[in-house]
Amino acid sequence: MSPDQVAAATVLITRLARGPLTPDALADARAVLAGRVPGTVLDEAAERALLDAVDPLWSRGWTPRDLVEVVRRRVGASVAPLAADLVAVDAARRPATWVRVDTPPPGVPLLTHWRARPGVDGLAAVLRLVATILALPPLPEVPPEEPDTSGIDPKVLARVRGLLAKAESTTFAEEAEALSAKAQELMARHALEAAAVTGVTETFPTAGVRRLWLDAPYTSAKSSLVHQVAGANRCRAVSLDALDLVTVVGHPTDLDTVELLTTSLLVQAGRAMAGPAGGSRTRSFRHAFLLSYAARIGERLREAGEAAEAAARAERGDALLPVLAARGEIVERTVAELFPRLTTKRFTVGNTAGWRAGREAADAASLRVGREALHD
Template structure:
């Protein structure tokens, strides 16, 4: 079969002998656009289906794919998921986020090649590159049911209310764009306070309704470079918001386990803090790798120090929260230990005192204590 030839070519490619791939590609291309396109769709589709069974979600697959192949993999994901009527809401959400849509009719590859101004041989070479990149991806913990698998329907809305999200994202966007550290500090603090207050208000409601407490799990992908220090920062924010985090250094992603609302808060704040840290680093373009690595490690370390023991004033002010948060913590711990029974703590070292000092100063400006107010005068 032609599809098998493409998969075999990808295996050859992944073994580090790309020069041997051209013969496979020319052989498949010789059968014409229609047959070659069908073979490409079959080979790529089979590869992606295997990833679904290995625990990968649409956003994960796109994040792990080289950017030069991003449009191709999005189309493959769209084609494969379109075959299923039963998709978990997380899948539908991620498909919308990555823009997965079946925009073509008939054979996909010739039309995609035309869009990219590639010959059939060049397009098939991209197909082989994509399969080679995906076929080596490892097994991951299943976060939600795969396409076609049954799942419990949500009877109550989960996550952060859309109106709160709009306000928080607006505050964080301003914090990321301002050139004034004090303004960024105030905006970040306000965003954290708003989200913390919302999370506790929601917990009170759930306690009154006596809803069962479940733990969600999400993957957060980190931009290279310095993914290790960035993962530490995510872990800091996760701990401050009742979540647990595990870093996959070879993949560059962090798995967050926590209540759905808390995980969403951690994701937003972590991304914003990373942007702000990068802006602070932008003022030192001539600094080397050791300085930047040390800066980010110190930034995360100092944020952890400032959040440790701070707790949440809103939580202690309402005794109704105690049993709800205890149930949530038990649910989070149970799922985390089931997913990661052998997890280990990883530590980082630094080699630039200047970078460490600058990172601490930058973290001091990032006041994220919920409810904290500046005192004028």
């Protein structure tokens, strides 16, 4: 096997990946490669094509997690592990910037490694993965998230996760409401106390950035929930519908709240739609349901936030207000730097029953804020 053979085969694989990848096209590509590329060259060239495709991705705003997430959604769960293996192999070339993860056996090309898996069409997976990577658009570059030094208590986070897990699993709306409320109480109160203690320091000259990937279907409507939860927790959300991706900008403690609550509330919304109160299964009903659910959740969260701030001001006076105002300015500045050309998207709702059902489900998942939750 000569370097020229591998280079030529790599170019051929990349060219084939740029074409349509229908079942017939995949069969034709397999025949072309079998006729032109010796078996000893194919696996080495396939890995080279993957590494060449992924190499420029990191300078275009993507992260390894983003790649795996988009592959899982666009290509399928069966190919996502290959993307993770590719990230691991690529990481070996970047020891200064990558955290090493489990890799295929040293010296074993990715395609060879994948052929050993039962039921896996390794060559088709390679071609689909190369094609997907080459078609990805650039993303705003997200700086590494700074560690949160605000003194967040891991025990608080652990308790919040436990409360939300119980809220997701219960079949009783009243119990889910109480559990979700207590989780919000803990996070809201803790975030405000941390802000009052740390203030605004040079530790956070810019806000943190977190990317949230949404699962189909109805990702556009689901993104509305992320926007509502983010806005109620002093964050900003920016959607990229083409990739089912929402970028959330805010203080690290608030980002934790947004991610935890959004994940839990989406689970609860899905359960409500699937249950007896979910009503129709038509697309218009469920689209309206999710938009209404998001709007009502936003109302409830804003009420909870106002109550939390009022309680904090009663205890600490107005010293918290300039801190929150300064952090808000940092968030807005970071959003403007990352997304200089934002547009506003408007939704239309054509199903009254879905809107009504979504509001009722949001009431069942309502969230309140109270100081006593920290001491229960």
